[in-house]
Amino acid sequence: MVLARRMLSLPTYRLPYVIEYLGGSIDDHHNPLADARAVVDVVGRLAVANGASSLDELTRSAGVQVGWMARGIYKGSVAISRGGDSRLVQPALNLNADADGYLFGRVVVFTGTLMSMIRQIAWEECARIGATAEKDTTKRTNVLVVGDINPAVLRPGSNVTGRTRRAFELQAGGQKIEVMTEDDFLRCLSGKPLAGAEALLSEVI
Template sequence: MKFIMVDVETANSNQGSICQIGMVKVENWEIVSKGSMLIDPKADFDAVNIGVHGIRPEQVVGKPTFVHAHAPVKGFFDEQVVFSHSTFDQIAFDKACDQNDLPRFDCHWMDSTRVVRKTWAQFSQRGYGLRSLADHIGFEFGHHDALEDALAATAVLLAALKDKGWTLDQWKEEIGHPIKVDGSVSGAPASNSVKGKFEPNPDGSFFKQGICFTGAVPGMSRNQARDAAAKLGFTIVTTVSKKCNVLVAGELDPSVLAEGASKSSKLLKAEERLANGEDIRILSPIEFAELFVEGG
């Protein structure tokens, strides 16, 4: 059992504005090294972000920029299994690398929330934020410090790995598969624009789970995809609000995107909610198709 857990804090809403990195290395079920570093993001700090992590602009003066930190972190990560609690941290590193014209890390990224959700049924669909999970295992930590969060995420992951009893190779194979609904419900009503058009099947495995679509699902019109989802029990919603538990992110027409954008506003919102540990998952069209096996 060997992996790295990482957590980052950012200066503003741009996920590439990394201002702190926390890292924990685990070998044979034990923490063998840990550390954190402040990063000068060369960007403005938003008051909202400062309120979350407490890092102020003056604290990063004279600290390494991401350009300077890139080589040692890449050397630490490359060819390793690297976990983060949600995909926020991987996205942050990818954006920071891209914004600075640097190569992305050559590691095997894994989302530890997927392990937790597949191990503990009560967290399969909701409640898998880091604070909630740390409370579940009785781990105390100072939230929103990169190293504290990385240590808490490590403790949670180790507990889940031991409970499930699978190897990392088994998790590499399993982690991308859909997560089964454990019977919890979201109570998501239909959006007014589709209400009454796609009645959810009350006997479906995903009854009272809200689903939204962005982009095209190959081989299906939008209404055909909605109708298929409703037969699985999903309630169709048209915005990525709290009522949306699943976003199917299909193929996008570049002409409908905002200038310079590569993702739809729905996908960006879903990624933001996911990074905050909220009850949502993002599926590709292939993963959406797999739901018919999972929930059929």
């Protein structure tokens, strides 16, 4: 998914759509073996399309750091941002965005490293669904998306990012700021309902 988001421009990055776009197919989506084979096919087709002869060459060209697993440890693949937040460009809001979308009309701030996309793409995805992304947590902020931060550490006195700390301060002053994981954010982009997004700051305050 990280490679597809970096290398393709698609309306959705669900596995069946990506594999079909690249000229392949998947017969039994959600079957673990079928999904695994489809992922291998996607990576192979991306490599061929970009003239890469190895996974390492493909990920370097796409600006992606491959994740890894060990006993009790999982580090997902991440898109490597070049230049950080300083080069972010505010995209134009989609005037035809669904007004009933969960994030429509909201001001979103990201903190931590996103696994699925670089920050600029996250901003563009916000604009696509009618939300405004901003760099810093302010009195306008009402959604904070946490990337590779363990939600369990989001409590007063914890060693958290400056954006999260500022969110605590605003929350204490009565501002409503919803905190959601990257997975929740991706569900919002796909138009999927949230069973109850994580209002973690509200709970700890």
